[in-house]
Amino acid sequence: MNLAGLVHRAEELLAPAGTLLQRERGSLLTFLLHGVYQDAAEADLELADPGIRMHVDALRTMLEYFLGAGYRFLSPQALVEADPGGRPAAMLTFDDGYANNLRVLPLLEDLGVPATIFVS
Numbered sequence: 001m002n003l004a005g006l007v008h009r010a011e012e013l014l015a016p017a018g019t020l021l022q023r024e025r026g027s028l029l030t031f032l033l034h035g036v037y038q039d040a041a042e043a044d045l046e047l048a049d050p051g052i053r054m055h056v057d058a059l060r061t062m063l064e065y066f067l068g069a070g071y072r073f074l075s076p077q078a079l080v081e082a083d084p085g086g087r088p089a090a091m092l093t094f095d096d097g098y099a100n101n102l103r104v105l106p107l108l109e110d111l112g113v114p115a116t117i118f119v120s
Helices: 003-025 056-068 074-082 098-109
Strands: 028-033 089-092
Touching: 003 074, 028 056, 074 089, 089 098
Parallel strands: 028 089
Antiparallel strands: none
């Protein structure tokens, strides 16, 4: 396994523990995404950075996991107004304003998850 593979594997193993610690301290989780592929086959075409392989179904799984764990996803405005003693919070952003970010809009609407898309 190459170095990048080892780093990704370590992240997979350590992420759940980090999530629990963050939630216990009442921290905000932020998910910073870039492009979103339609599916794994499109990701394999490597039209963008091959290290960033989020696709719509994987994003749904991730969001449903955190919603099911009691996280509330906040917009920037809601973050300013949020009660720090409430449920654990998360924020979802998409950097660089790729056109394929539009693919997530039906999913976000379906789950009631706000997101911020930065257009450069």
